Amino acid sequence: MLNHLPEHLRPGARDAARQSIIMRVDRRDVLKGALAGFALGLFARPATAFEPYPTGGLEMPRGLVTDPLVFVSIDPDGTVTIVAHRSEMGQGSRTSLPMVLADEMDADWNRVKIVQAPGDEPRYGNQDTDGSRSLRHHVQSMRQMGAAVREMLRRAAAKSWGVEPSAVTVGLHEAQGPGGQRAGFGELAEAAMVEPVPAFEELTFKDEAAFRYIGKGEVQITDLRDITTGAAIYGADVILDGMKTAVIARPPVLGGKVKSYDATETLAVPGVEQVIELAGAEAPVNFLPLGGLAVVATNTWAAEQGREKLKIEWEDGPNAGYESGSYRAAMDAASQAPDNIFREQGDTPAAFAAAAKTFERAYFQTHMAHIPMEPPVAVANVTADACEVWLPVQSPYGAREDLAKDLGIPIENVKVNVTLLGGGFGRKSKWDFAIEAARLSQAVGAPVRVQWSREDDIRHSFMHTTSVERLRVAMDGKGKVTGWHHTSVAPSILSTFAPDSGYQFFIEHGMGHVDAPWDVPNIRCDNAKAMAHARIGWFRSVSNVPRAWAVQSFIAELADELGRDHKEMLLELIGPPRKVDIATAGMPEDFWNYGEPYEEYPIDTGRLAHVVEVAADAAGWGASLPEGEGIGLAVHRSFVTYVAVAARVKVVDRVIRVPEMHFAVDCGFAANPERIRSQMEGSAVMGMTLALHSGITYENGRVQQSNFYDYDVVRSDNFPERVDVHIVPHPFSVHASGIGEPGVPPVAPAIGNAIFAATGQRLRDLPLGTEV
Amino acid sequence: MPTTFTLNGAQQTLDAPPEMPLLWAVRDLAGLTGTKYGCGVGLCGACTVHVDGEAVRACLVTLDEVDGKTVTTIEGLDPEGEHPVQRAWRELNVPQCGFCQAGQIMQAASLIAAKPDITDAEILEGMRGNVCRCGCYQRIVAAVRHAATGI
Numbered sequence: 001m002l003n004h005l006p007e008h009l010r011p012g013a014r015d016a017a018r019q020s021i022i023m024r025v026d027r028r029d030v031l032k033g034a035l036a037g038f039a040l041g042l043f044a045r046p047a048t049a050f051e052p053y054p055t056g057g058l059e060m061p062r063g064l065v066t067d068p069l070v071f072v073s074i075d076p077d078g079t080v081t082i083v084a085h086r087s088e089m090g091q092g093s094r095t096s097l098p099m100v101l102a103d104e105m106d107a108d109w110n111r112v113k114i115v116q117a118p119g120d121e122p123r124y125g126n127q128d129t130d131g132s133r134s135l136r137h138h139v140q141s142m143r144q145m146g147a148a149v150r151e152m153l154r155r156a157a158a159k160s161w162g163v164e165p166s167a168v169t170v171g172l173h174e175a176q177g178p179g180g181q182r183a184g185f186g187e188l189a190e191a192a193m194v195e196p197v198p199a200f201e202e203l204t205f206k207d208e209a210a211f212r213y214i215g216k217g218e219v220q221i222t223d224l225r226d227i228t229t230g231a232a233i234y235g236a237d238v239i240l241d242g243m244k245t246a247v248i249a250r251p252p253v254l255g256g257k258v259k260s261y262d263a264t265e266t267l268a269v270p271g272v273e274q275v276i277e278l279a280g281a282e283a284p285v286n287f288l289p290l291g292g293l294a295v296v297a298t299n300t301w302a303a304e305q306g307r308e309k310l311k312i313e314w315e316d317g318p319n320a321g322y323e324s325g326s327y328r329a330a331m332d333a334a335s336q337a338p339d340n341i342f343r344e345q346g347d348t349p350a351a352f353a354a355a356a357k358t359f360e361r362a363y364f365q366t367h368m369a370h371i372p373m374e375p376p377v378a379v380a381n382v383t384a385d386a387c388e389v390w391l392p393v394q395s396p397y398g399a400r401e402d403l404a405k406d407l408g409i410p411i412e413n414v415k416v417n418v419t420l421l422g423g424g425f426g427r428k429s430k431w432d433f434a435i436e437a438a439r440l441s442q443a444v445g446a447p448v449r450v451q452w453s454r455e456d457d458i459r460h461s462f463m464h465t466t467s468v469e470r471l472r473v474a475m476d477g478k479g480k481v482t483g484w485h486h487t488s489v490a491p492s493i494l495s496t497f498a499p500d501s502g503y504q505f506f507i508e509h510g511m512g513h514v515d516a517p518w519d520v521p522n523i524r525c526d527n528a529k530a531m532a533h534a535r536i537g538w539f540r541s542v543s544n545v546p547r548a549w550a551v552q553s554f555i556a557e558l559a560d561e562l563g564r565d566h567k568e569m570l571l572e573l574i575g576p577p578r579k580v581d582i583a584t585a586g587m588p589e590d591f592w593n594y595g596e597p598y599e600e601y602p603i604d605t606g607r608l609a610h611v612v613e614v615a616a617d618a619a620g621w622g623a624s625l626p627e628g629e630g631i632g633l634a635v636h637r638s639f640v641t642y643v644a645v646a647a648r649v650k651v652v653d654r655v656i657r658v659p660e661m662h663f664a665v666d667c668g669f670a671a672n673p674e675r676i677r678s679q680m681e682g683s684a685v686m687g688m689t690l691a692l693h694s695g696i697t698y699e700n701g702r703v704q705q706s707n708f709y710d711y712d713v714v715r716s717d718n719f720p721e722r723v724d725v726h727i728v729p730h731p732f733s734v735h736a737s738g739i740g741e742p743g744v745p746p747v748a749p750a751i752g753n754a755i756f757a758a759t760g761q762r763l764r765d766l767p768l769g770t771e772v
Numbered sequence: 773m774p775t776t777f778t779l780n781g782a783q784q785t786l787d788a789p790p791e792m793p794l795l796w797a798v799r800d801l802a803g804l805t806g807t808k809y810g811c812g813v814g815l816c817g818a819c820t821v822h823v824d825g826e827a828v829r830a831c832l833v834t835l836d837e838v839d840g841k842t843v844t845t846i847e848g849l850d851p852e853g854e855h856p857v858q859r860a861w862r863e864l865n866v867p868q869c870g871f872c873q874a875g876q877i878m879q880a881a882s883l884i885a886a887k888p889d890i891t892d893a894e895i896l897e898g899m900r901g902n903v904c905r906c907g908c909y910q911r912i913v914a915a916v917r918h919a920a921t922g923i
Binding site: 229371682685 | 788789792793796797799800801803804805806807808809810811812813815816818845846847849853858861862865867868869870871872873874877895896897899900901902903904905906907908909910911912913
């Protein structure tokens with residue numbers, strides 16, 4: 001049964017990169033921190049096309065590793081193996097990062113093999129694949145390592161030919177000498193790898209015009225063939241000898257417990273072997289399992305049948321009263337009495353007192369669940385003092401640390417293999433399912449796969465928060481906005497990790513709230529209390545979803561109220577091109593700029609305005625449209641990327657259709673435009689889903705939805721059929737920024753504004769529903 | 773009671789309860805993992821396989837229903853993995869995470885086999901049962917069209 005697994009995923013597999021020729025050479029002078037030191041100005045900068053800059057990657061746990069011996073190996077036959085240390089969930093980092101390295105080292109992409117790193121941050125640096133950080137944080141280290149390997153190959157060739165390294169040129173997968181000598185990378189590998197790893201200042205970098213793959217968007221994704229033939233391995237596809245399958249009946253209410261149960265009928269199901277009670281975590285639950293009853297069986301079907309026959313009496317605990325309707329009313333009331341101010345620029349109360357006119361609206365969003373196509377799943381094999389797991393997980397080292405702690409096994413004895421992720425969207429940043437599998441494997445003494453059903457996934461997600469966003473503006477006699485007041489009320493992600501204060505925290509504030517870029521003299525941002533009664537977690541784009549929804553709908557409403565063109569109003573609020581001066585903007589001390597140094601990634605209103613213009617022009621803003629059609633516009637900066645969306649909506653027999661969407665994206669340097677386009681195409685679909693469909697509600701503390709029939713998504717019979725993506729071109733010196741998440745937030749308000757343009761109906765509650 | 777059927781061209785006998793869904797029989801018992809679980813109720817299409825050439829949701833078909841029949845999974849769609857739909861998928865770099873793609877490809881292969889001159893409207897309708905959460909629909913539809921018409 002194990003032969004279907006690629007070598008690196010087989011039990012006890014060693015890291016594949018260690019097996020080939022480079023790693024047989026026993027030398028490990030690690031260059032860790034060279035980039036960090038350089039970026040901090042410890043070295044003089046050479047004249048090169050690559051001027052390094054600091055990013056938040058340096059501050060992430062275990063930071064960045066720039067040692068090419070960790071990431072690259074070359075076999076004698078010339079096969080170049082590059083380690084992908086970030087998790088692949090469709091965003092393309094398993095292709096784009098190795099592609100950057102390969103290009104800079106002059107490797108032939110057709111002779112590159114990618115291997116996935118296990119969870120090992122001391123070795124690979126930070127592996128936490130979320131926050132749209134992979135390219136943003138690692139594009140520089142990939143270039144550095146590629147250039148280092150190219151230089152080592154060059155020096156080895158020079159030695160073998162008895163010439164100066166400067167006389168050797170490196171071309172596609174080979175070195176060329178002054179006398180016409182040629183040597184392939186495979187021939188040079190062994191000698192090259194005993195060369196000392198050159199320091200950053202010894203490296204030369206390719207001129208951007210010489211890039212073969214970077215910036216071109218012509219490379220196929222790494223797993224394309226395996227995906228199309230069914231050979232790609234996701235979490236559930238790992239089958240170990242003697243493996244059991246478990247499904248778990250979890251408490252329907254957060255914090256609930258099993259009061260009593262009868263498993264007689266369950267144990268009578270052929271194939272069911274055991275029923276095991278799992279302890280649930282006390283609040284704050286972190287990423288620990290919710291507890292419940294696990295049915296362990298020889299196959300999935302038997303486990304499912306066994307679970308259906310369990311008779312369980314639950315004790316619901318303190319969240320049994322959670323009910324979405326009344327909770328919304330409470331949030332709405334709270335939003336009218338905010339009591340926690342964290343951005344105060346100018347004198348907003350005075351601006352409102354002196355206003356000739358004020359305008360106020362509130363916007364709402366329900367909870368959402370991520371529902372990756374692959375529901376959570378984990379395979380674990382725990383023996384007396386060791387644990388090996390196979391996980392579709394966004395943060396394999398985080399999982400490894402928690403598994404070690406939970407099982408009481410030293411972390412050196414825990415191995416986390418990373419499979420492909422069948423979608424992530426933030427759900428697979430949380431490894432509760434891994435701990436479930438490990439505890440069960442420990443209990444039964446055999447490998448165990450824990451399989452979540454779609455119903456489990458929807459009912460027991462780490463929910464996207466629900467929120468009320470209340471916006472008010474003060475205007476002078478000419479309709480010029482003089483005061484901006486944004487109150488956000490939502491249960492906080494922090495409640496999952498710490499005793500719940502009821503208030504959102506600095507990371508949530510940073511996502512479309514305190515970072516308001518408006519050219520308005522008086523700005524106040526505040527919130528009010530909302531206690532969590534569900535497991536709140538981050539969903540792709542996180543708080544930016546409700547914030548962009550509210551702010552971008554509000555500005556369109558304000559324009560309509562004043563009889564002004566929405567685009568003009570939006571550009572007036574953005575104001576002249578400038579970098580927002582956070583020192584004079586009344587920002588909180590803990591202002592969060594997606595973890596990036598502000599001077600490197602400032603809020604640039606020129607770039608924000610530019611994407612508005614590009615998207616609006618592409619969509620034909622201002623043109624007259626047939627009855628029942630409209631164009632809506634929205635813009636949002638998130639994950640230090642600027643995205644504007646112009647959506648065209650057509651209402652046919654009351655059904656909302658979105659025939660066309662135009663994305664204008666400014667993400668700095670575009671390493672792989674093809675995957676940037678695919679992320680925007682996907683954002684169009686996910687944004688339309690959350691605009692029209694996604695709504696999780698609670699009654700008696702229980703999630704009311706359970707599968708695609710009551711939690712539907714956009715399908716091929718009504719989807720954004722034409723998605724045009726306009727990428728603002730930049731050289732490498734304009735820092736690459738996030739791509740996985742920033743496409744989503746502007747989609748729903750662009751659709752909402754287009755519905756208004758088409759029908760005159762203003763909708764303020766997400767999801768909007770599929771009809772007007 | 774054992775069930776015997778043809779699985780990707782070879783005879784397969786599985787000794788399992790007759791009401792076991794084909795999905796779990798194929799995955800857990802036959803060890804073919806290309807067919808994916810996505811919802812278990814026939815609403816997402818991730819488990820689409822062919823039974824006697826017709827696309828079905830393997831989570832809704834029971835083992836006894838395929839007794840004596842021919843079952844094709846993504847692994848058996850083409851011996852070389854070069855079915856026109858698979859090739860079209862690669863040419864257009866369709867997948868993101870890839871998890872739903874086996875089901876999408878099996879659905880598409882069945883659609884264009886039944887109607888080589890398929891229209892765009894028929895593609896949209898024929899693919900509506902296959903969910904892609906990453907949102908690859910633009911490319912999925914283009915790839916089905918490409919596989920059918922070469923355009």
